[in-house]
Amino acid sequence: MGGQEEYRGLFFSEAREYLQILSNYALQLEKNGDKEILAEMFRAAHSLKGMSSTIGFHDISLLTHVMEDLLEKLRSEELTMTTEIADLFFECVEHLEALLTLTELGEEGYVDEELLQRLSMASNTPEEKDIKVHTGLKVTLKPNTPMKSVRAYMILSVLEGMGDIKECVPPIHDIEEERFDTSFIVYIQTEFDIDEIISRLIAIGDVENVEPIIHEEIPVLTTNGDKDKKESLNSRNGTVKRGRHVEKFVRVEAHRLDKMMNLVGELVINRTTLIQVGKPLASRELEGALEELGRIIQTLQNSVMEMRMVPIKQVFDQFPRMVRKLSNEKGKKIELVIEGETTELDRSIVNQISDPMVHLIRNSVDHGIESPQERRNAKKDETGLITLSACHEGGYIFIRISDNGRGMNPIHLKEVAIKKGVITKEEASRLTDEESLELVFRAGLSTAEEVTDISGRGVGMDVVRSVLEALNGSISVKTKEGQGTTFEMRLPLTLAIVEGLLVKVDDNIYVVPIESIRENIVMSTQTIKRIQGNPVILVRNELIPILSLPRFFGEEDKNFTAFSETDSEHVPLKEISLMILESGSKKVAIPVDEFIGQQEIVIKSLGGLLRDIPGIAGATILGDGHVAPILDANTLVHWGDLHVQEGVDSR
Amino acid sequence: MSKRVLIVDDTAFMRMMLKTIITGKGYSVVGEAEDGLDAIEKYKELKPDIVTMDITMPRMDGIESMKGILEIDPNAKIIVCSAMGQKALVIEALRLGAKDFIVKPFDADRVVEAINRIS
Structure with missing residues (x-):
């Protein structure tokens, strides 16, 4: 074992x-x-x-x-x-x-x-009770019988022809794997006479002996290797030892924990209401009590979360062995480095990311890392490196799988995609390098020249992506030809409660998860520049696109119209507040009318029609009972990035 | 009348080994075949009582050959000869209708026993 x-x-x-x-x-x-x-x-x-x-x-x-x-x-x-x-x-x-x-x-x-x-x-x-019940037979093979399991197969086949095999000791699976010494026991329900059965079994090659077992006699397990271990079936009293440890664990259904989590959320909302109601009273005692209540709620919330969290190690642990096996099969030298295996995430997520990860790692071994010869020719270390890491970042769990292999070539990807009919030539010509890479997630595309049994059957990456999206996560790829590829999976913590910043834009209140906010700045409209008509600002030499929330959601933005006019002379000079959101290494600046304050918010998922609105991750109920949307920084940043990219490209 | 055996194996050495063992115990070896196709031809021609059938052979393997022989004669008595590690193939052969199996390297007693049992 x-x-x-x-x-x-x-x-x-x-x-x-x-x-x-x-x-x-x-x-x-x-x-x-x-x-x-x-x-x-x-x-x-x-x-x-x-x-x-x-x-x-x-x-x-x-x-x-x-x-x-x-x-x-x-x-x-x-x-x-x-x-x-x-x-x-x-x-x-x-x-x-x-x-x-x-x-x-x-x-x-x-x-x-x-x-x-x-x-x-x-x-x-009941009818069958009259028939001879469970005749036990102990079959012993000759010592040094070759292919014991095949003999056992012959024996079991004969027995199957004579009745119903009820049970084998050791279990049939072990017998098939030759995990028995020279004998095993079969319980069979049959109408045949026991002597008849025995004589037929004896006629099979290498069978030394067949003896009937009286039912009261307790069968003895004989497994290869641990013969001296007193067989478990031998416990005559037969009761499980209910030791002192047993009570240490309580099994709770997951939905009960969810319910508890929800209730904790309600508590948080209630506390915020209480704070607002109590404000005019200006009572020190009330404030103190509320603060204490806050601490208790926090602890409660953490304990409930903890119950659902498991370290990602559970998933990671299978990979060293897998990589070793695969790399041997492929004749490659690969070192696997694992980082952040103690990172915890929700149990239900852990269960589901295993398969996508297996797929990604197989891809790395199969297509990413080159053969030792190829690596030598490319003046790289003969041993390839695959790094598996998990970490907490900005309210998400990031899992990265990177290799220092041959990387991918966007042009090559496009060619393959055209050849396989995934996209047309025309479509391909419009794709940027980054967009071309996204092709790996399309169904029907496999860049492996040759299909191997490890990966590259052209199914997979699209499935990986949909699994992650079903979990409210995402996957992205970065690559540099000759240097390697990194796949990055982003997963929510399923934290139902996050710290959020409340902001006001055009009389609407939005909530932004605090982890997504890089900084808040005040700048003069004079500093706004344009790339192809798209407004951007320069912060510490970094070009950041400006995004108007009302515009993003398809409304008119009174304050913002001025910024987007191409003629910079007409922009009224004034100071504006900008909130800079960050996701990955990308940023977007959002003009904000007012920063209201920071508070704990409970994420309520949006159902039905509201579920798929881009830019909105969910909603929350504020202390005064109003509903406010929670912004999804990732989508917003991505939007901004695309716009600047376009501008830069076409300049 | 002593039982007539057809030996099927692609290596001359193995055929000789088996022949020595079998004839030593009073059975007669009526023929030898070097591959599966050859075996089917010889079976038709010689109508042996027992066939020892190697599994891995060129041109046609033992499994296919067995199928061919059993088609001609559903009562054919075939003993498959296998090397260690061909468990799955042996089971397949048994399922297809082989009467018994022996494992290389051959143990003279086991070979004779197998032949005795099915004759």
Whole structure:
């Protein structure tokens, strides 16, 4: 098991998820024996079984196997749902939970033999009870049998022809993987006479011996390697040791946490209201109490958040092994550097970014990093470098995957895209280099000259992008031919509460997440310059585009019209306040009439028609009950960037 | 009457090994084939009681050859010979109708046992 340590974390978190599914559905199952519910439960039990036998937790896999069996019978209507069966499932879920917890703590959990028996009894339909139930056979192979698993296959095939195989010890999966010494046990439900079965099995090559097992006799697991370990099934009393550790964990459904988070949000709003109401009273006591309340709310909010946060390490841990394996396959030398693996993010996000990341890293190994020979020719270090980093920045989590490989050529990308019919020649001629790079995210485009089994099937990057967008995140790419490529994923923290700045523009109040604001400045209109009619300002030698919020949202901007007139002579001389937003390395300046103040805001997601308004990330309820939109700095900055770019290009 | 065996293997060395083992135990080797196609021809011609079939061979592999033979004679008794690590292929062969398998390097007793069992 030792080598699998790294996967333990993933195993337990995933196992708990399946357990969650089982327990959720067990509740519904009692009410109605819906086929879909049964199918879901079956899948969950099946996955758990597979996972646990792979990692070597045989007791868990044994229990889930029997559950799976029972579920299958319910699904195929061999059995009908009863309260008793539902109760059994609850017991199983509880038992599994305890087993998982014990195992996670490194203690040994035993499967409850008595529970197993009751389960297998339950899965026998009444008619079948007359038939010989569960004949146990211990099959022993000759020592040094070559291809034991194939022999086992022959044995099991014969048995399958004679009845129903109920259970194997060790589990069938282990037998297939040759994880048994010389013997294994098969429980079979059959109408054949036991001597008949034995004589047929003996006729198979390399079978040394077949002996029947009386049901009371407890089977002994014999696995390769840990023969001396007292077999888990041997626990005659069969109860799980409910140790002192078990109570340390409480399983809570995710939506309960969401509800709590929401309530904390309401508290924040309420506190703001209280502050406003209390202001005219000018009471020191009230102020003090409110401050204390604020601190408590803050702590409460942090604790709820913490419950949902997990370190990204869970995902990152699988990559060193993957990169090593892939680079060996491809004959490349690659070093993987991981940074910021302790960065935490919401659990639900962690679960979903694993696949996109696998894809991106495979791409880096496959297409990004060159072969040692190529690298030598390019006077680069023979060993390629892939850097994986995660960090907190401006209210988002950024995950970057960069390699110092061959990079991408925008012109080449365009050619491929034209050839594959993703864009027309005409469209291509209009694309800037940056826009051309975006082509990698289009469906049907793969720049790999040759399709390999690692990546480059032309599906993938578009899927990666849509996964991220579904999470409210985004992905961008930067590359320099010959020097490497960096993919950057931006993900929300799913912080439902952020620190925001309230600003007034044309009598509308907007909220800007404080992390997105670089600085607020006051400048004379004289300093405004124009590039192709687009107003920009120069701050510390940096050209920053100016964006009018009302205009962005399609309204008229009385104050702003002056700025955009091409004739600078006519701009009235006055001071204006500008708020400079930053996203990545890009900035945009937004004229603001008034800075109202900073406060904690609760993000409420916008539903329906309002969801996809560019520039708006959500809305919040202010202390006075008004609703204010929250600006999405990323979109605004991107807009500004495009405009300046256009201007610079066409100048 | 002693059982008549057809040996199919692309290496002359392996054929000789098997032949020695088999004839030593009183069976007669009626023919040898060097590849899958050859095996089908020889099967038609010789009608052996038992075939030992190597899996990896040029022109036509043992699996395909088996299919061909079983088409001609669904009761053909075929023992597949495999190298270590060809588990999946052996299972496929068994599924297709091979009666047993032996693993290289050959253990004389196991070979004889296999032949004994199916004759």
